[in-house]
Amino acid sequence: MGVLEGLLMINPGLYQLLFLGTALFFIGVYGFLTRRNLISMLMSIELILNSVNINFLAFNKYLWPNNLDGIFFAIFIIAIAAAEAAVAIAIIINLYRNHQSIDVEQAAEMKY
Amino acid sequence: MSGSTIVFYLLALLSLVSAVLAVSTRQIFRAAIFLLFTLMGIAGIYFWMQYEFIAAVQIVVYVGGITVLIIFSIFLTQQAGDLLPKQKISKQLFAALAALSGFLLVVLQLVKNDFNATVETASSANIEAIGSRMLSTTEGGYALPFEVISILLLAAMIGCIVIAIPFKKSDDEDQKILIAENENYEKLFF
Numbered sequence: 001m002g003v004l005e006g007l008l009m010i011n012p013g014l015y016q017l018l019f020l021g022t023a024l025f026f027i028g029v030y031g032f033l034t035r036r037n038l039i040s041m042l043m044s045i046e047l048i049l050n051s052v053n054i055n056f057l058a059f060n061k062y063l064w065p066n067n068l069d070g071i072f073f074a075i076f077i078i079a080i081a082a083a084e085a086a087v088a089i090a091i092i093i094n095l096y097r098n099h100q101s102i103d104v105e106q107a108a109e110m111k112y
Numbered sequence: 113m114s115g116s117t118i119v120f121y122l123l124a125l126l127s128l129v130s131a132v133l134a135v136s137t138r139q140i141f142r143a144a145i146f147l148l149f150t151l152m153g154i155a156g157i158y159f160w161m162q163y164e165f166i167a168a169v170q171i172v173v174y175v176g177g178i179t180v181l182i183i184f185s186i187f188l189t190q191q192a193g194d195l196l197p198k199q200k201i202s203k204q205l206f207a208a209l210a211a212l213s214g215f216l217l218v219v220l221q222l223v224k225n226d227f228n229a230t231v232e233t234a235s236s237a238n239i240e241a242i243g244s245r246m247l248s249t250t251e252g253g254y255a256l257p258f259e260v261i262s263i264l265l266l267a268a269m270i271g272c273i274v275i276a277i278p279f280k281k282s283d284d285e286d287q288k289i290l291i292a293e294n295e296n297y298e299k300l301f302f
Contacts, residue, residue: 087184093276
Protein backbone atom coordinates (compact mmCIF):
# COMPACT_ATOMS: atom_id res chain seq x y z
CA MET A 1 0.00 0.00 0.00
CA GLY A 2 3.04 2.22 -0.18
CA VAL A 3 1.96 3.15 -3.67
CA LEU A 4 -1.36 4.61 -2.57
CA GLU A 5 0.45 6.72 0.00
CA GLY A 6 2.77 7.87 -2.75
CA LEU A 7 -0.21 8.87 -4.87
CA LEU A 8 -1.80 10.84 -2.06
CA MET A 9 1.45 12.31 -0.83
CA ILE A 10 1.52 16.05 -1.18
CA ASN A 11 4.97 16.23 -2.76
CA PRO A 12 4.66 15.70 -6.51
CA GLY A 13 6.64 12.80 -7.88
CA LEU A 14 6.41 10.03 -10.44
CA TYR A 15 2.76 9.18 -9.74
CA GLN A 16 1.57 12.76 -10.06
CA LEU A 17 3.38 13.16 -13.38
CA LEU A 18 1.99 9.86 -14.70
CA PHE A 19 -1.48 10.90 -13.56
CA LEU A 20 -1.09 14.19 -15.44
CA GLY A 21 0.08 12.36 -18.56
CA THR A 22 -2.84 9.91 -18.39
CA ALA A 23 -5.36 12.71 -17.93
CA LEU A 24 -3.97 14.67 -20.90
CA PHE A 25 -3.96 11.51 -23.05
CA PHE A 26 -7.62 10.76 -22.42
CA ILE A 27 -8.65 14.41 -22.82
CA GLY A 28 -7.01 14.15 -26.24
CA VAL A 29 -8.85 10.88 -26.96
CA TYR A 30 -12.15 12.53 -26.02
CA GLY A 31 -11.42 15.44 -28.36
CA PHE A 32 -10.42 13.08 -31.15
CA LEU A 33 -13.68 11.14 -30.80
CA THR A 34 -16.03 14.13 -30.58
CA ARG A 35 -14.54 16.63 -33.04
CA ARG A 36 -15.40 16.37 -36.73
CA ASN A 37 -13.14 19.20 -37.90
CA LEU A 38 -9.76 18.06 -39.17
CA ILE A 39 -7.79 20.87 -37.51
CA SER A 40 -9.43 20.21 -34.14
CA MET A 41 -8.60 16.52 -34.50
CA LEU A 42 -4.98 17.48 -35.20
CA MET A 43 -4.96 19.52 -31.97
CA SER A 44 -6.18 16.46 -30.04
CA ILE A 45 -3.35 14.41 -31.56
CA GLU A 46 -0.86 17.03 -30.35
CA LEU A 47 -2.28 16.67 -26.82
CA ILE A 48 -1.86 12.88 -27.00
CA LEU A 49 1.76 13.17 -28.19
CA ASN A 50 2.54 15.62 -25.40
CA SER A 51 1.16 13.29 -22.76
CA VAL A 52 3.44 10.54 -24.07
CA ASN A 53 6.39 12.91 -23.77
CA ILE A 54 5.51 13.66 -20.15
CA ASN A 55 5.49 9.93 -19.44
CA PHE A 56 8.88 9.34 -21.03
CA LEU A 57 10.47 12.22 -19.13
CA ALA A 58 8.87 11.24 -15.83
CA PHE A 59 10.19 7.68 -16.13
CA ASN A 60 13.60 8.99 -17.09
CA LYS A 61 13.73 11.35 -14.14
CA TYR A 62 12.47 9.05 -11.40
CA LEU A 63 13.33 5.51 -12.48
CA TRP A 64 16.30 5.76 -14.83
CA PRO A 65 18.23 8.91 -13.88
CA ASN A 66 21.65 7.49 -14.81
CA ASN A 67 20.67 7.44 -18.50
CA LEU A 68 19.25 9.83 -21.05
CA ASP A 69 17.04 7.48 -23.10
CA GLY A 70 13.76 9.10 -22.10
CA ILE A 71 15.08 12.50 -23.14
CA PHE A 72 16.07 11.18 -26.56
CA PHE A 73 12.69 9.54 -27.09
CA ALA A 74 11.03 12.84 -26.17
CA ILE A 75 13.21 14.76 -28.63
CA PHE A 76 12.46 12.31 -31.44
CA ILE A 77 8.74 12.37 -30.67
CA ILE A 78 8.75 16.17 -30.83
CA ALA A 79 10.54 16.06 -34.21
CA ILE A 80 8.09 13.49 -35.61
CA ALA A 81 5.15 15.50 -34.25
CA ALA A 82 6.39 18.59 -36.08
CA ALA A 83 6.76 16.66 -39.36
CA GLU A 84 3.34 15.06 -38.90
CA ALA A 85 1.66 18.40 -38.18
CA ALA A 86 3.22 19.98 -41.27
CA VAL A 87 2.14 17.13 -43.58
CA ALA A 88 -1.34 17.02 -42.04
CA ILE A 89 -1.84 20.74 -42.52
CA ALA A 90 -0.66 20.52 -46.14
CA ILE A 91 -3.23 17.78 -46.74
CA ILE A 92 -5.94 19.79 -44.95
CA ILE A 93 -5.27 22.89 -47.05
CA ASN A 94 -5.31 20.83 -50.25
CA LEU A 95 -8.57 19.21 -49.15
CA TYR A 96 -10.09 22.61 -48.41
CA ARG A 97 -9.05 23.83 -51.85
CA ASN A 98 -10.86 20.92 -53.50
CA HIS A 99 -13.94 20.55 -51.26
CA GLN A 100 -14.32 23.97 -49.55
CA SER A 101 -14.72 22.07 -46.27
CA ILE A 102 -12.49 20.34 -43.76
CA ASP A 103 -15.20 18.30 -42.10
CA VAL A 104 -14.32 14.60 -41.98
CA GLU A 105 -17.87 13.58 -42.88
CA GLN A 106 -17.55 15.38 -46.21
CA ALA A 107 -14.03 14.13 -46.91
CA ALA A 108 -14.99 10.53 -47.59
CA GLU A 109 -13.29 10.58 -50.96
CA MET A 110 -9.59 11.26 -50.66
CA LYS A 111 -8.95 11.00 -54.39
CA TYR A 112 -10.26 14.02 -56.16
CA MET B 113 4.04 22.47 1.32
CA SER B 114 6.99 24.00 -0.43
CA GLY B 115 7.10 26.48 -3.30
CA SER B 116 8.13 23.79 -5.75
CA THR B 117 5.03 21.75 -4.90
CA ILE B 118 2.74 24.74 -5.38
CA VAL B 119 4.36 25.52 -8.74
CA PHE B 120 3.88 21.92 -9.91
CA TYR B 121 0.20 21.82 -9.03
CA LEU B 122 -0.44 25.23 -10.58
CA LEU B 123 1.23 24.16 -13.85
CA ALA B 124 -0.62 20.85 -13.87
CA LEU B 125 -3.93 22.64 -13.25
CA LEU B 126 -3.20 25.13 -16.04
CA SER B 127 -2.40 22.31 -18.48
CA LEU B 128 -5.43 20.20 -17.61
CA VAL B 129 -7.99 23.02 -17.52
CA SER B 130 -6.85 24.50 -20.82
CA ALA B 131 -6.68 21.04 -22.40
CA VAL B 132 -10.31 20.41 -21.41
CA LEU B 133 -11.31 23.81 -22.79
CA ALA B 134 -9.34 23.18 -25.99
CA VAL B 135 -11.29 20.02 -26.77
CA SER B 136 -14.68 21.37 -25.67
CA THR B 137 -14.94 24.97 -26.91
CA ARG B 138 -16.91 25.44 -30.12
CA GLN B 139 -14.81 28.32 -31.41
CA ILE B 140 -11.84 26.80 -33.17
CA PHE B 141 -9.60 29.83 -32.76
CA ARG B 142 -10.13 29.75 -29.00
CA ALA B 143 -9.36 26.05 -29.07
CA ALA B 144 -5.99 26.83 -30.67
CA ILE B 145 -5.24 29.46 -28.01
CA PHE B 146 -6.15 27.04 -25.20
CA LEU B 147 -3.89 24.46 -26.82
CA LEU B 148 -1.13 27.07 -26.68
CA PHE B 149 -1.68 27.46 -22.92
CA THR B 150 -1.60 23.70 -22.45
CA LEU B 151 1.70 23.42 -24.29
CA MET B 152 3.13 26.29 -22.25
CA GLY B 153 2.03 24.56 -19.05
CA ILE B 154 3.72 21.35 -20.16
CA ALA B 155 6.89 23.29 -20.97
CA GLY B 156 6.69 24.71 -17.44
CA ILE B 157 6.45 21.18 -16.07
CA TYR B 158 9.59 20.24 -18.01
CA PHE B 159 11.33 23.24 -16.44
CA TRP B 160 10.07 22.05 -13.05
CA MET B 161 11.59 18.62 -13.75
CA GLN B 162 14.88 20.42 -14.51
CA TYR B 163 14.94 19.26 -18.13
CA GLU B 164 15.67 22.73 -19.43
CA PHE B 165 16.68 21.60 -22.90
CA ILE B 166 13.46 19.68 -23.52
CA ALA B 167 11.46 22.63 -22.18
CA ALA B 168 13.23 24.97 -24.61
CA VAL B 169 12.62 22.55 -27.49
CA GLN B 170 8.98 22.29 -26.46
CA ILE B 171 8.56 26.06 -26.52
CA VAL B 172 10.42 26.51 -29.81
CA VAL B 173 8.83 23.64 -31.72
CA TYR B 174 5.33 23.42 -30.26
CA VAL B 175 4.53 26.95 -29.14
CA GLY B 176 6.56 28.73 -31.80
CA GLY B 177 6.03 26.29 -34.65
CA ILE B 178 3.07 23.95 -34.53
CA THR B 179 0.60 26.31 -32.85
CA VAL B 180 1.43 29.10 -35.27
CA LEU B 181 1.00 26.63 -38.15
CA ILE B 182 -2.39 25.57 -36.77
CA ILE B 183 -3.50 29.18 -36.33
CA PHE B 184 -2.49 30.01 -39.91
CA SER B 185 -4.36 27.02 -41.26
CA ILE B 186 -7.42 28.08 -39.26
CA PHE B 187 -7.22 31.48 -40.92
CA LEU B 188 -6.95 29.81 -44.33
CA THR B 189 -9.80 27.36 -43.89
CA GLN B 190 -12.41 28.81 -41.51
CA GLN B 191 -14.78 31.68 -41.96
CA ALA B 192 -14.44 34.22 -39.15
CA GLY B 193 -16.96 33.75 -36.37
CA ASP B 194 -18.07 30.32 -37.52
CA LEU B 195 -18.88 27.95 -34.69
CA LEU B 196 -17.95 24.30 -34.97
CA PRO B 197 -21.02 22.11 -35.56
CA LYS B 198 -22.62 20.75 -32.43
CA GLN B 199 -22.22 17.04 -31.87
CA LYS B 200 -25.03 14.73 -30.93
CA ILE B 201 -25.37 14.33 -27.16
CA SER B 202 -25.24 10.54 -27.44
CA LYS B 203 -21.98 10.74 -29.38
CA GLN B 204 -20.44 13.09 -26.81
CA LEU B 205 -21.65 10.85 -24.01
CA PHE B 206 -20.13 7.74 -25.55
CA ALA B 207 -16.84 9.51 -26.23
CA ALA B 208 -16.70 10.78 -22.65
CA LEU B 209 -17.54 7.31 -21.37
CA ALA B 210 -14.80 5.71 -23.47
CA ALA B 211 -12.22 8.28 -22.37
CA LEU B 212 -13.26 8.04 -18.71
CA SER B 213 -13.18 4.24 -18.61
CA GLY B 214 -9.75 4.21 -20.28
CA PHE B 215 -8.54 6.79 -17.78
CA LEU B 216 -9.83 4.80 -14.81
CA LEU B 217 -8.28 1.60 -16.16
CA VAL B 218 -4.84 3.21 -16.52
CA VAL B 219 -5.02 4.95 -13.12
CA LEU B 220 -6.02 1.69 -11.42
CA GLN B 221 -3.03 -0.04 -13.02
CA LEU B 222 -0.80 2.83 -11.88
CA VAL B 223 -2.02 2.61 -8.30
CA LYS B 224 -1.52 -1.16 -8.23
CA ASN B 225 1.94 -1.05 -9.79
CA ASP B 226 5.07 -0.53 -7.74
CA PHE B 227 7.88 1.04 -9.70
CA ASN B 228 11.46 0.12 -8.88
CA ALA B 229 13.92 2.93 -9.34
CA THR B 230 17.50 2.19 -10.30
CA VAL B 231 20.01 2.50 -7.51
CA GLU B 232 22.76 4.00 -9.65
CA THR B 233 23.67 7.63 -9.24
CA ALA B 234 21.97 10.15 -11.48
CA SER B 235 23.90 11.60 -14.37
CA SER B 236 23.36 15.20 -15.36
CA ALA B 237 21.04 15.93 -18.25
CA ASN B 238 22.69 19.11 -19.45
CA ILE B 239 22.99 20.07 -23.09
CA GLU B 240 26.59 18.90 -23.32
CA ALA B 241 25.68 15.37 -22.24
CA ILE B 242 22.67 15.31 -24.58
CA GLY B 243 24.74 16.52 -27.54
CA SER B 244 27.58 14.05 -27.08
CA ARG B 245 25.13 11.16 -26.63
CA MET B 246 23.14 12.27 -29.66
CA LEU B 247 26.11 12.05 -32.02
CA SER B 248 27.95 9.11 -30.46
CA THR B 249 28.20 5.90 -32.47
CA THR B 250 29.21 3.71 -29.55
CA GLU B 251 26.79 1.54 -27.62
CA GLY B 252 23.84 3.60 -26.39
CA GLY B 253 24.57 6.38 -28.86
CA TYR B 254 21.81 7.91 -30.91
CA ALA B 255 23.64 8.78 -34.13
CA LEU B 256 21.58 6.44 -36.34
CA PRO B 257 18.13 7.59 -35.12
CA PHE B 258 19.36 11.16 -35.48
CA GLU B 259 20.16 10.57 -39.15
CA VAL B 260 16.87 8.76 -39.72
CA ILE B 261 15.00 11.72 -38.21
CA SER B 262 16.90 14.07 -40.52
CA ILE B 263 15.78 12.05 -43.55
CA LEU B 264 12.23 11.97 -42.21
CA LEU B 265 12.15 15.75 -41.79
CA LEU B 266 13.51 16.23 -45.31
CA ALA B 267 10.90 13.82 -46.72
CA ALA B 268 8.13 15.60 -44.78
CA MET B 269 9.30 18.98 -46.07
CA ILE B 270 9.32 17.86 -49.71
CA GLY B 271 6.01 16.07 -49.23
CA CYS B 272 4.39 19.23 -47.83
CA ILE B 273 5.57 21.29 -50.76
CA VAL B 274 4.34 18.72 -53.28
CA ILE B 275 0.95 18.32 -51.59
CA ALA B 276 0.18 21.96 -50.89
CA ILE B 277 1.51 23.52 -54.11
CA PRO B 278 -1.36 24.95 -56.21
CA PHE B 279 -2.09 22.76 -59.23
CA LYS B 280 -2.39 24.87 -62.36
CA LYS B 281 -3.94 22.90 -65.19
CA SER B 282 -2.85 25.22 -68.00
CA ASP B 283 0.82 25.12 -67.03
CA ASP B 284 1.01 21.39 -66.66
CA GLU B 285 2.73 19.58 -69.51
CA ASP B 286 1.18 16.18 -68.74
CA GLN B 287 -2.28 17.66 -68.80
CA LYS B 288 -1.64 19.11 -72.27
CA ILE B 289 -0.41 15.75 -73.55
CA LEU B 290 -3.48 14.07 -72.05
CA ILE B 291 -5.81 16.56 -73.73
CA ALA B 292 -4.04 16.10 -77.06
CA GLU B 293 -4.34 12.31 -76.77
CA ASN B 294 -8.03 12.61 -75.98
CA GLU B 295 -8.55 14.72 -79.09
CA ASN B 296 -6.72 12.14 -81.19
CA TYR B 297 -8.97 9.38 -79.82
CA GLU B 298 -12.03 11.43 -80.57
CA LYS B 299 -10.83 11.92 -84.16
CA LEU B 300 -10.24 8.18 -84.50
CA PHE B 301 -13.59 7.00 -83.17
CA PHE B 302 -16.05 9.70 -84.12
